[in-house]
Amino acid sequence: MYEHDIDDFPPMPVSLAHAKGPGKRPEFTQVRSGQGLTDTPVNRETDMTQTTSFIVKSLSLGTALALVTMTAQAAEPDLATAQSIVDEHSALPTFTPPGKPFDAASCMAGKKILSIPTSSSIPFVAGIQEGMVEAAEEIGFEVRPWQNQGQPTQWVQGIEYAIANGYDAVDLMGGIDPNALAPQIAAAKDAGLKVFASHHRDVTDIKEEPGVDVSLPLSFSRVGEIIASWIVTKTGGDANVLVIGSDDVPPSQPYWKSFEAKLAELCPDCKATYYNVPVSDWATKIQTTTQSALLQDPSINYLFPIYDSMSQFMLPAKAMTGRMDLPIASFNGTPFILDMIQNGDVEMDVGESLGWIARSSLDAYMRDICEVGDTPDELYVPFYIFDASNAETAGTPAELDKGYGDAHVAGFRTLWGLE
Amino acid sequence: MTAQNTDMPVVDAPRINIAEVAEKYALVAALVVLFGIFAMLLPNTFFTWANVSTMLGSQSVLVFLTLALIIPLTSGDFDLSVAATLTISAMTLAVxxxxxGVALPLAMLGAFAVGGIVGVLNAFFILYFRIPSLIVTLGIGTFLNGLTLWMSNSATIGGIDFALVMGVVGTRLFGIPLAFYYAILMAAVIWYVFGYxxxxxxxxxxxxxREVARLSGIQVDRVRFFSLLSSSLIAALAGILYAGTIGAADPNSGNTFLLPAFAAAFLGATAITPGRFNPVxxxxxxxxIVIGITGLTMLGIQSFVQNLFYGGALVLAVALSQLVRKREEQQVG
Known part of the structure; x- marks a missing residue:
C-alpha cells in the first residue's frame, strides 16, 4: 500500500497522476491468498490545502469512476479462451518429434545409465523407471534403477555405485534436486560420467545446476493454467477455489502462482485461497485444513489439491461439512484417482503418460550422450485431461500409463531409427 | 516412562559360557555371513573396495544418531527428538x-548450540515437570520439525561451504571418507565412558x-540431564555430518533416520554386551543393516524388501537373543 502526501509528488500531467510509478499508483490493498484476488480502493487521509484537496477529490472521483468502469470490463470472464485451453488438452495426445532423428542403437550400444529415483516406493516414479528400462532394452543398452526409500544417503550410495561400476551416466529423476547432491555430482563429473536430472522442478523455476549435463524440468505451470481454465469453464466464471499445496515439493509454488495468475486473467472476479500442507502431514492435516476452510468460507465451490493423491484426504472433509457437491480438480493421473473419477468422487485429473515421460527423458539423454546436438531443455510430455467422459479408457480399475494412446511408442521408435 | 535395561543376572561361573559367547558375537557372525553371501552373489559390484568404502562412509550419520540414542536409553529415557535435532542442526548450518554468509566454523558452532538448547529444553520439561521423556521428546521433536520448515521456507538449501564437504566425505583416509572415522571415534569415546x-x-x-540409584547417593536428575544433553549434542553433530555428506540441508529427510536409529540401538543391544545398549x-x-540394504539394492530387489529386512532382522535378532536367555521377561519401554 502506498501512503503519500500530495506534496511528495513531483508535478506531472493530471492524466498520468494515477497511473505511473510507485507513489503515483492509486491505493489498493493487494488481497492475496486467503482473501481473494481483487484490488480494493481504501480510504486515506491527506493534509493539504483546500485547492489541492479539491483537485485530489476530483481526481479520486475520476479514479473511482475509471476503476468501476475497468472492473466492470475486467469482471467478464474469458470463457472462450478457457474453453479452448481445455479443448486442447482433452484431445488424445499426438506425437511431435522433439528433435531430429538419429541412430540411437549404434551410438548407445554397450552404454549404461543408473537411474536414481526420489523414492522407489512412489508408484508414479517406479512406473517411469519401468518404461525407461523397457525402452532401453528395445534400443540395446542398459538402464538400471537404483531402488531406494527416499533417503539422500541412499542417493549418495547410488552415485558412488555408478562411479565405481563403470556407468556412463547417472539420472536423478522424479524430484531429486541436483544441488542437494553437489559433492557427489562433482565426483561423478570428475570420473567422466554424465549427470542428468528430470521431472524435478518447474520450467519457470530457473536455477543454476552445476555439473548437470541435461536438465528436464516439467511445465507444472502449464498444468496450473489448464486447471484454472477448467474451473473457469465449469463454474461459468464464478469460482471460489480452495487450493491445497505442499511447499516442500519444489514445483508447488510456481505451479500455484501460474494457476493464480491464469485464474485472475481469465476470471478477475474469481477467488482462490492457498493452504500449505507439507507432504509428511497429508494424512493428518489436509482433512482438517479443508474442513476449517469450508466452514470459514461457505462460498467455496471448487477444490483443487495440486497433487491428486491429496484428494483422498479431502473427501472425508466434504462429507463432514456436508459439501459432497464440491467438485475436485487435480493433477498427476494416479490410477486410484482415475477410479474416483469413474465413481464420481473426483471431477477431473490432468494426467501425464509415464511411458511418454520415460521415452522423452531417454531421448534427451541419448541426444546428449550421442552428441546429436539438439537436446531439449524441457521434458516433452503432453498433458491430458481425464474426466467422466474418458476415465474408463484408463481401465477399470485404472492402470498406470493407460488411456493416453500409444502415439509416443511408434513416434520415438521412428525418431531413434528403430523402425 | 523408562527404557530399562535388560541385563541378565550376573553369571557366577568363571568358565567360558558357550551360549554367552554365542550371544555376544551372533550379530557379528551374522554380519560376516551376510557380507559373504552378497560377496558371492555380486563379486564384481558388492565385493569391491569402492562399495565397502561407500557403505562405511555414507552411513556415518546413522551411526552417530544411534550413538546419540543409546545414552538416554541407558539412563532410562527415550529421546524421540534426535532425528528432528539432526534436521534442525543441518538446516541451521545451511541457513x-x-x-x-556466516563463516563455516561459526555456522557449525551455531548448529551445535541448537543441539545444546534442545537438550536443555528436553531435560527441563522432563526433570522439572516430571513428564515422561517419551511425551516431551515427541513434542519437542514435532516442534523442531515446524521450526525447520519455517527456517527453510520448506525448501532444500544448497551451497554450503565446500570445506565442510571436504572435511566429511571429500577427503579419504585409506580410501574411506573421514565421516566414518568420526563415527568410530565417537563410538570409542562412548565405549570408554560407558565401560571405564x-x-x-x-x-x-x-x-x-532410579530410586535405588538415588538412595545410593547418585544425583539422578543431574545424570539424566547430562544424558539428554549429550544425546542432543551428538544428534546436532550428526546434523553437521549430514549437511557435509550431501552439501545441502533439506527440511524433511533427516527425520527418516529415527526408526532405523532405534532399530540399530535395540539390535545393537543384543550384541557384544547383550542386554545393554552399547556403542560397539x-x-x-x-x-x-547397511550391508543387507545395499546388497538387496544392488541385486535390484524391490524397495519394499528393504522394509522386510529392517523389521525382520530386528525382531529375529531380538527373538534369537531371547531364546539364548531362555525367554527371560524383557522390560524395555
Whole structure:
C-alpha cells in the first residue's frame, strides 16, 4: 500500500497522476491468498490545502469512476479462451518429434545409465523407471534403477555405485534436486560420467545446476493454467477455489502462482485461497485444513489439491461439512484417482503418460550422450485431461500409463531409427 | 516412562559360557555371513573396495544418531527428538552459512548450540515437570520439525561451504571418507565412558532403577540431564555430518533416520554386551543393516524388501537373543 502526501509528488500531467510509478499508483490493498484476488480502493487521509484537496477529490472521483468502469470490463470472464485451453488438452495426445532423428542403437550400444529415483516406493516414479528400462532394452543398452526409500544417503550410495561400476551416466529423476547432491555430482563429473536430472522442478523455476549435463524440468505451470481454465469453464466464471499445496515439493509454488495468475486473467472476479500442507502431514492435516476452510468460507465451490493423491484426504472433509457437491480438480493421473473419477468422487485429473515421460527423458539423454546436438531443455510430455467422459479408457480399475494412446511408442521408435 | 535395561543376572561361573559367547558375537557372525553371501552373489559390484568404502562412509550419520540414542536409553529415557535435532542442526548450518554468509566454523558452532538448547529444553520439561521423556521428546521433536520448515521456507538449501564437504566425505583416509572415522571415534569415546568411567556406571545405575540409584547417593536428575544433553549434542553433530555428506540441508529427510536409529540401538543391544545398549554393538548393528540394504539394492530387489529386512532382522535378532536367555521377561519401554 502506498501512503503519500500530495506534496511528495513531483508535478506531472493530471492524466498520468494515477497511473505511473510507485507513489503515483492509486491505493489498493493487494488481497492475496486467503482473501481473494481483487484490488480494493481504501480510504486515506491527506493534509493539504483546500485547492489541492479539491483537485485530489476530483481526481479520486475520476479514479473511482475509471476503476468501476475497468472492473466492470475486467469482471467478464474469458470463457472462450478457457474453453479452448481445455479443448486442447482433452484431445488424445499426438506425437511431435522433439528433435531430429538419429541412430540411437549404434551410438548407445554397450552404454549404461543408473537411474536414481526420489523414492522407489512412489508408484508414479517406479512406473517411469519401468518404461525407461523397457525402452532401453528395445534400443540395446542398459538402464538400471537404483531402488531406494527416499533417503539422500541412499542417493549418495547410488552415485558412488555408478562411479565405481563403470556407468556412463547417472539420472536423478522424479524430484531429486541436483544441488542437494553437489559433492557427489562433482565426483561423478570428475570420473567422466554424465549427470542428468528430470521431472524435478518447474520450467519457470530457473536455477543454476552445476555439473548437470541435461536438465528436464516439467511445465507444472502449464498444468496450473489448464486447471484454472477448467474451473473457469465449469463454474461459468464464478469460482471460489480452495487450493491445497505442499511447499516442500519444489514445483508447488510456481505451479500455484501460474494457476493464480491464469485464474485472475481469465476470471478477475474469481477467488482462490492457498493452504500449505507439507507432504509428511497429508494424512493428518489436509482433512482438517479443508474442513476449517469450508466452514470459514461457505462460498467455496471448487477444490483443487495440486497433487491428486491429496484428494483422498479431502473427501472425508466434504462429507463432514456436508459439501459432497464440491467438485475436485487435480493433477498427476494416479490410477486410484482415475477410479474416483469413474465413481464420481473426483471431477477431473490432468494426467501425464509415464511411458511418454520415460521415452522423452531417454531421448534427451541419448541426444546428449550421442552428441546429436539438439537436446531439449524441457521434458516433452503432453498433458491430458481425464474426466467422466474418458476415465474408463484408463481401465477399470485404472492402470498406470493407460488411456493416453500409444502415439509416443511408434513416434520415438521412428525418431531413434528403430523402425 | 523408562527404557530399562535388560541385563541378565550376573553369571557366577568363571568358565567360558558357550551360549554367552554365542550371544555376544551372533550379530557379528551374522554380519560376516551376510557380507559373504552378497560377496558371492555380486563379486564384481558388492565385493569391491569402492562399495565397502561407500557403505562405511555414507552411513556415518546413522551411526552417530544411534550413538546419540543409546545414552538416554541407558539412563532410562527415550529421546524421540534426535532425528528432528539432526534436521534442525543441518538446516541451521545451511541457513547461517549458505543464506546469511556466516563463516563455516561459526555456522557449525551455531548448529551445535541448537543441539545444546534442545537438550536443555528436553531435560527441563522432563526433570522439572516430571513428564515422561517419551511425551516431551515427541513434542519437542514435532516442534523442531515446524521450526525447520519455517527456517527453510520448506525448501532444500544448497551451497554450503565446500570445506565442510571436504572435511566429511571429500577427503579419504585409506580410501574411506573421514565421516566414518568420526563415527568410530565417537563410538570409542562412548565405549570408554560407558565401560571405564564412573559417569558410565552412574548412567547404567540410573537406568536400572532410579530410586535405588538415588538412595545410593547418585544425583539422578543431574545424570539424566547430562544424558539428554549429550544425546542432543551428538544428534546436532550428526546434523553437521549430514549437511557435509550431501552439501545441502533439506527440511524433511533427516527425520527418516529415527526408526532405523532405534532399530540399530535395540539390535545393537543384543550384541557384544547383550542386554545393554552399547556403542560397539550399535556400530555392528548399523553396518549389519547397511550391508543387507545395499546388497538387496544392488541385486535390484524391490524397495519394499528393504522394509522386510529392517523389521525382520530386528525382531529375529531380538527373538534369537531371547531364546539364548531362555525367554527371560524383557522390560524395555
Amino acid at each position: 547461517l552459512n549458505a543464506r546469511l 568411567t564412573s559417569v558410565g556406571r552412574r548412567l547404567l545405575f540410573v537406568g536400572r532403577g 554393538g550399535s556400530v555392528v548393528a548399523v553396518y549389519f
